[in-house]
Amino acid sequence: MKVLIVGGVAGGASAAARLRRQSEDAKIILFEKGEYISYANCGLPYYIGGTIREKERLIVTTPQLLRDRFRIDVRTKSEVVKIDREKKMVTVQNHADGTTYEESYDKLILSPGAQPKRPPLPGIDSEGIFTLRTVPDTYRIDEYIRETKAKSAVVVGAGFIGVEMAENLKKRGLDVTIVEFLDQAIASLDPEMAAILHRHLRENGVRLLFGTGVQGFEKAGNLKVKLTGDKEICADLVLLSIGVAPDSRLAKDAGLELGVGGSIKVSDTLQTSDPDIYAVGDAVCVRQLVTGGDTLIPLAGPANRQGRLAGENVLGRTEKDSGVQGSSILKVFEMTAASTGMNEKQLKAQKIPYQKTYIHPADHATYYPDSSQMSMKLLFAPDGKILGAQAVGFDGVDKRMDVLATALRLGGTVYDLEKLELCYAPPYSSAKDPVNMLGFTAANILRGDVKVFHFDEVDALDREKISLVDVRTPVEMQMGTIEGAIGIPLDVLRDRMQELPKEKPVYLFCQVGLRGYVAARILMQNGYDVKNLSGGYKTYITAKG
Amino acid sequence: MKVLIVGGVAGGASAAARLRRQSEDAKIILFEKGEYISYANCGLPYYIGGTIREKERLIVTTPQLLRDRFRIDVRTKSEVVKIDREKKMVTVQNHADGTTYEESYDKLILSPGAQPKRPPLPGIDSEGIFTLRTVPDTYRIDEYIRETKAKSAVVVGAGFIGVEMAENLKKRGLDVTIVEFLDQAIASLDPEMAAILHRHLRENGVRLLFGTGVQGFEKAGNLKVKLTGDKEICADLVLLSIGVAPDSRLAKDAGLELGVGGSIKVSDTLQTSDPDIYAVGDAVCVRQLVTGGDTLIPLAGPANRQGRLAGENVLGRTEKDSGVQGSSILKVFEMTAASTGMNEKQLKAQKIPYQKTYIHPADHATYYPDSSQMSMKLLFAPDGKILGAQAVGFDGVDKRMDVLATALRLGGTVYDLEKLELCYAPPYSSAKDPVNMLGFTAANILRGDVKVFHFDEVDALDREKISLVDVRTPVEMQMGTIEGAIGIPLDVLRDRMQELPKEKPVYLFCQVGLRGYVAARILMQNGYDVKNLSGGYKTYITAKG
Ligand SMILES: Cc1cc2nc3c(=O)[nH]c(=O)nc-3n(C[C@H](O)[C@H](O)[C@H](O)COP(=O)(O)OP(=O)(O)OC[C@H]3O[C@@H](n4cnc5c(N)ncnc54)[C@H](O)[C@@H]3O)c2cc1C
Ligand SMILES: Cc1cc2nc3c(=O)[nH]c(=O)nc-3n(C[C@H](O)[C@H](O)[C@H](O)COP(=O)(O)OP(=O)(O)OC[C@H]3O[C@@H](n4cnc5c(N)ncnc54)[C@H](O)[C@@H]3O)c2cc1C
Numbered sequence A, B: 001m002k003v004l005i006v007g008g009v010a011g012g013a014s015a016a017a018r019l020r021r022q023s024e025d026a027k028i029i030l031f032e033k034g035e036y037i038s039y040a041n042c043g044l045p046y047y048i049g050g051t052i053r054e055k056e057r058l059i060v061t062t063p064q065l066l067r068d069r070f071r072i073d074v075r076t077k078s079e080v081v082k083i084d085r086e087k088k089m090v091t092v093q094n095h096a097d098g099t100t101y102e103e104s105y106d107k108l109i110l111s112p113g114a115q116p117k118r119p120p121l122p123g124i125d126s127e128g129i130f131t132l133r134t135v136p137d138t139y140r141i142d143e144y145i146r147e148t149k150a151k152s153a154v155v156v157g158a159g160f161i162g163v164e165m166a167e168n169l170k171k172r173g174l175d176v177t178i179v180e181f182l183d184q185a186i187a188s189l190d191p192e193m194a195a196i197l198h199r200h201l202r203e204n205g206v207r208l209l210f211g212t213g214v215q216g217f218e219k220a221g222n223l224k225v226k227l228t229g230d231k232e233i234c235a236d237l238v239l240l241s242i243g244v245a246p247d248s249r250l251a252k253d254a255g256l257e258l259g260v261g262g263s264i265k266v267s268d269t270l271q272t273s274d275p276d277i278y279a280v281g282d283a284v285c286v287r288q289l290v291t292g293g294d295t296l297i298p299l300a301g302p303a304n305r306q307g308r309l310a311g312e313n314v315l316g317r318t319e320k321d322s323g324v325q326g327s328s329i330l331k332v333f334e335m336t337a338a339s340t341g342m343n344e345k346q347l348k349a350q351k352i353p354y355q356k357t358y359i360h361p362a363d364h365a366t367y368y369p370d371s372s373q374m375s376m377k378l379l380f381a382p383d384g385k386i387l388g389a390q391a392v393g394f395d396g397v398d399k400r401m402d403v404l405a406t407a408l409r410l411g412g413t414v415y416d417l418e419k420l421e422l423c424y425a426p427p428y429s430s431a432k433d434p435v436n437m438l439g440f441t442a443a444n445i446l447r448g449d450v451k452v453f454h455f456d457e458v459d460a461l462d463r464e465k466i467s468l469v470d471v472r473t474p475v476e477m478q479m480g481t482i483e484g485a486i487g488i489p490l491d492v493l494r495d496r497m498q499e500l501p502k503e504k505p506v507y508l509f510c511q512v513g514l515r516g517y518v519a520a521r522i523l524m525q526n527g528y529d530v531k532n533l534s535g536g537y538k539t540y541i542t543a544k545g
């Protein structure tokens, strides 16, 4: 069995290693068009920022190790430029010596990754405009900053790489502005969750220009970045991070079936429309675990997992890829943001029925030092199935998202979250973990124990037709409340509820939702039609930005 | 509906709050024999150590708040001394004024907790011998240290509270010795995992005396602690932490059915043998989630959850408690140890078939600064079902155990762990998370891709009949290897395997198990009968202590 692999990083190297472990006999050739294989794409921004200092650190496995340990014929600077499916041959261009040759295969695995998008804007090829995907890209940016003593940067696009680079350029001492066409950073988050990051980015000195497109560049000393609305902004360096496009050129030329966004279409055994050709990673179209629909989720975990699977399936196994849920996480200065599954924007767009709950729990028992507050959002189906989750905070965000991702993967419901028995000691959590709290608050909604309203409904509420009640203390109210709210602190609500006319629906809120919930339970049982503001004033005011 | 609750802390206060939210009409009386309700039992050691500085911090909710917000009639210093089930009456002793009175009930919820064990040893009542369960216990220890300027302590029992107290007494400046009858600390861990903590405790200056019982005490200036084997040891303070016994006196006197260890027997709706009496928390017998058997798991998470459930079930709901898995966690100086489900000792004792795997992964990508190594153990059934897990390390242990606890709770298998899609960015994890790695290594065993042997089989291997091969590098071997091992580094194994006679089984090992696994795959496919040492030399040498 002779297996050729195109692409030598996350998906390709994983497939090669797994394949070798499964078969000593297979002849395995790994083609990588670049100079490096098996590198830490995800670490690249941190090299630029100086958190990762040694170049070697960026290389996870060397060609030598893959040769010695796995007897893989690693060919770097070798680009596969054509697939002849008929003859089961590929054409390889050797960039070292300029030669071209053919290589036959029994099975072919494609893991060519994705390409940073570079729209054909005027001046896009000016010096000082970069994208970041590979090790050489990284060195180029690093050297440019060093040599030109760059003092300022514009980051175009506020996705994961854009925000990570903003942080790292800032750490490197540059003045940083992010320009983003949308109204928010990190599109996998919903805007009210992203708003927390916006504040943190600004606090850390990163300028944010939302709702702003780039129309072109001009090199004149430094770089002029021309923005929509006839504005412009100057910088020494521009990083383009407006997303990636699946690299499917080879597949397309070979007549393989394509999917969403020009990605390579694969079956659940990771076979392309040609069963002798497998494809994995950023280049392929995946099945969204929650919806079953086709989508693109260019992340390292899935690429590695798919590589491992393809590496065994080429030998005849038929292990199925179980779909991708899009669990992702991001460090932003001191904060962490993470999500899994579908977000609300996607659920709305796909008209999938959902409900949601917000909470703002402490990451661990508040009586133990150094606890901090997280903001969490859970999206769930009317039958309780978990659809997606988001969290932003300081400590403990990664843990909760991994728990939620696990529950989602295993088909869990909000009722399951109520029952999870997580590890508790004061430095780590609370006896009722934040994930349990998400379960409680969600299940309370579904069981009808409480009705909720959301931050985005507040401003449209007709203050004449409803009672809007702030159940916090007068001191809290003084520090800011919602326009038109009357204050009845929770602890005196039972005595003062006659102030509220029974015929008017009551819209309650407190700081995070807990007291509002308790108040709602009191009023409901006294015959009121009540709704509690999920996530409380905190979600409302954060979303206001 | 009139509901009486006995015990005002984790289970009792949770039941009271939930019950009020469910019913404005219920008359709720909460009896607490002590002075404080709703306190942070789990924080008490940290008050003594000085990490928690303010007394108020130990109180989670005051009686006043429970009265104002929940209209709960909170009666502290009020001990329920008798239940008359016939008349549905309890007798209450008011410790404030010495009076006794009766109170009727429709439903009764018992959450009396547990009592620290105090064996009737000679001298046990001497001054300076303490147990730790309540706020007053905490103040007593704190004052005693302050007033007597205690310089040394003996902690009897190396369970959670014992180890936490050892750390905190040490932080307080005392010289600390732990005396433990068993051969290990933290019985919920298996000995080879606990061994990691032993070293860390010793490195932090805590003396450990295992396999040592206490036979008595003598007050003579300071305290003489008489040990088995005619030894003795002196200290200014003794903390007894040899476990807790369910406080079921009331229940027993009332003729309620009892379970394991004298606990209160309850149904899955948390009803005792008298359906009008519910019981929760440390006092009750729970169903082990994994085995379905009866057991005692005195932890705050379950107590809170059961309290919440009882608080709604008294109103006629029949929500079922889904069993307890014993997820627990412990901070030991800089380290964290956590576990969930069954440990190996328990599986062996209950003759439940299992397999196991060990790994020692980094908590996050090693190319990103400050990663540290964890040690993890997974126990699983022949069909792949997760039975239990343990982990010890620095960062990231709590996260992985919560993920594993979630998978276990949802009935997950090792094959599910392979597929989990957890959040990955370099500061948080690796593209293949440690939990995935547990899944891979376990599934590889079950699929027959590799056979493993374990650290505790090593010494008994007949070196004549087998080949014991260290596949690490010569440099690594020089720093220590297993007696009788020959060295064939992995990367030259294919060239040198003819040195190994085919008729002898080959027992391979490397540092953590990964290279041994790759070597095993090579040899298996070349016709050898091979086993790889799970967890490698690291598990072996750690277990040696
Ligand atoms: C800066 C940055 C940060 C990231 N951070 C994270 C993160 O924190 N978490 C996360 O989950 N993901 C992150 N990612 C995404 C992650 O790196 C990718 O999802 C993953 O690497 C995809 O694996 P792949 O094998 O599909 O593609 P790649 O890893 O990109 O590998 C594809 C390789 O194929 C080669 N190739 C392409 N065509 C050919 C050809 N015709 N012939 C030969 N070779 C070819 C390319 O040169 C490339 O080296 C990050 C990516 C970048 C760029
Ligand atoms: C020092 C310490 C550290 C701990 N650390 C952790 C940890 O990190 N993680 C964890 O999960 N668990 C921990 N625990 C265990 C946890 O605190 C218990 O599991 C939990 O409190 C049990 O709840 P409960 O309601 O059953 O009992 P308790 O919380 O003990 O409450 C029982 C109450 O009932 C009262 N009572 C008893 N009998 C009567 C009566 N007849 N009339 C009136 N009142 C009565 C008692 O005075 C007591 O206040 C720790 C416990 C201690 C002592």
Ligand SMILES: CC(C)(COP(=O)(O)OP(=O)(O)OC[C@H]1O[C@@H](n2cnc3c(N)ncnc32)[C@H](O)[C@@H]1OP(=O)(O)O)[C@@H](O)C(=O)NCCC(=O)NCCS
Pocket (backbone or CB within 6 Å): A008, A009, A010, A011, A013, A014, A017, A018, A021, A037, A038, A039, A040, A041, A042, A043, A060, A061, A300, A304, A308, B358, B359, B360, B431, B432, B437, B440, B441, B444, B512, B513, B514, B515, B517, B534, B535
């Ligand atoms: C590293 C790389 C070459 C793949 O190598 P790999 O050998 O499959 O992966 P790992 O080194 O993580 O080892 C995993 C294997 O070791 C096994 N293993 C891990 N720890 C083990 C242990 N303690 N005992 C036994 N086996 C162990 C696993 O079971 C798995 O084998 P399997 O797939 O046959 O089940 C490839 O993933 C790569 O190039 N990664 C870097 C690029 C990248 O991912 N970039 C994006 C993220 S920055």
Ligand SMILES: CC(C)(COP(=O)(O)OP(=O)(O)OC[C@H]1O[C@@H](n2cnc3c(N)ncnc32)[C@H](O)[C@@H]1OP(=O)(O)O)[C@@H](O)C(=O)NCCC(=O)NCCS
Pocket (backbone or CB within 6 Å): A358, A359, A360, A431, A432, A437, A440, A441, A444, A512, A513, A514, A515, A517, A534, A535, B008, B009, B010, B011, B013, B014, B017, B018, B021, B037, B038, B039, B040, B041, B042, B043, B060, B061, B300, B304, B308
């Ligand atoms: C605090 C204590 C009195 C119980 O009070 P509680 O009100 O049930 O618990 P919490 O304050 O944690 O709040 C949980 C409730 O608020 C709701 N809630 C939490 N956050 C919310 C939010 N943002 N929006 C709406 N509701 C919210 C939950 O749904 C839950 O209500 P439910 O049970 O009716 O579903 C009791 O647990 C206690 O005494 N604890 C301290 C003692 C202890 O546990 N010791 C051992 C560990 S140290």
